Amino acid sequence: MKTLLEVGALSVWYGKAIALENVSLTVAEGEIVAVLGPNGAGKSTLLKAVSRMQASQGTLTLRGESLQNFAAHEVVGKGICHCPEGRRLFPELTVLKNLMLGAYLRRDQAAVERDLDFVYSLFPILSERAGQIVGTLSGGQQQMVAIGRALMGDPSLLLLDEPSVGIAHKLKLEIFDAIERIRGSGTAILMAEQDAQSAMRIADRVYVFEHGQVGREGPSAELREDDYIRQAYLGVA
Numbered sequence: 001m002k003t004l005l006e007v008g009a010l011s012v013w014y015g016k017a018i019a020l021e022n023v024s025l026t027v028a029e030g031e032i033v034a035v036l037g038p039n040g041a042g043k044s045t046l047l048k049a050v051s052r053m054q055a056s057q058g059t060l061t062l063r064g065e066s067l068q069n070f071a072a073h074e075v076v077g078k079g080i081c082h083c084p085e086g087r088r089l090f091p092e093l094t095v096l097k098n099l100m101l102g103a104y105l106r107r108d109q110a111a112v113e114r115d116l117d118f119v120y121s122l123f124p125i126l127s128e129r130a131g132q133i134v135g136t137l138s139g140g141q142q143q144m145v146a147i148g149r150a151l152m153g154d155p156s157l158l159l160l161d162e163p164s165v166g167i168a169h170k171l172k173l174e175i176f177d178a179i180e181r182i183r184g185s186g187t188a189i190l191m192a193e194q195d196a197q198s199a200m201r202i203a204d205r206v207y208v209f210e211h212g213q214v215g216r217e218g219p220s221a222e223l224r225e226d227d228y229i230r231q232a233y234l235g236v237a
Contacts, residue, residue, distance in 0.1 A: 005190065007024055020046060036196050043192035046192070051072055083161065095126050102153045103152040123147075143175060197234055205217070205220060
């Protein structure tokens, strides 16, 4: 598969504390890559660096073009959309208005309407509640809105930060099924996730972060058989 995103020797500091140290990884076109690791391992920092919400040193390229000199809103225009941890929605606005904010850079109205239909096909409850105030939705439904808003930017690479955290099991299953469908539509996904079992079920490849560095990496099927991964992340002795 052709490489879409390439991260090389990426380092990030928060003051004097290093959050990422010489991290290198790739995401291919149409691939799901999961980033696993404990809290504080640097997963969210990686996604923020890729979307240019966080300054970094090293190389970041999308289809061979450097992203380091672009601002966050310019990176969206390049095809990278970030669904952050904590959702960051506008709780006083409706579902539809939150979704349409994701398309604010776009002028292709017919394509925007098609993408809205796609979001509604992924999450039918959002169509039913398009006029409802987002702050009145459940946590899982708000996560669906957050993912949908990112998709409305028409990304070639979707960054998902902890998409399943704090939501009911049934809705978590719906969200992971939707992530597989998003990949099926041609969008590549780089996903930071605490639920290692669910992430490894759908991911093509996995990077395991430990103390701001890549500790292990490889195809998901192989890492599921790694004794350390099974004990530390999958709860299997």
